[in-house]
Amino acid sequence: xxxxxxxxxxxxxxxxxxxxxxxxxxxxxxxxxxxxxxxxxxxxxxxxxxxxxxxxxxxxxxxxxxxxxxxxxxxxxxx
Numbered sequence: 001x002x003x004x005x006x007x008x009x010x011x012x013x014x015x016x017x018x019x020x021x022x023x024x025x026x027x028x029x030x031x032x033x034x035x036x037x038x039x040x041x042x043x044x045x046x047x048x049x050x051x052x053x054x055x056x057x058x059x060x061x062x063x064x065x066x067x068x069x070x071x072x073x074x075x076x077x078x079x
Contacts, residue, residue, distance in 0.1 A: 059065070
């Protein structure tokens, strides 16, 4: 019985150690990079929205028809 428990404990360790190492591999660096990428993407999206809003406002001020297709697409994307 004692030999069986020893074999089971060794087998569990043989399986658990590589799994733990695989889960912890590379956890240090990707988190900050992902946050920076998300911030950059958000800043680009905000800048694009501001440019479109300014262009639409300028067209409306001139009395021109604003491109409704783009406005509808943006509204769908926001939903």
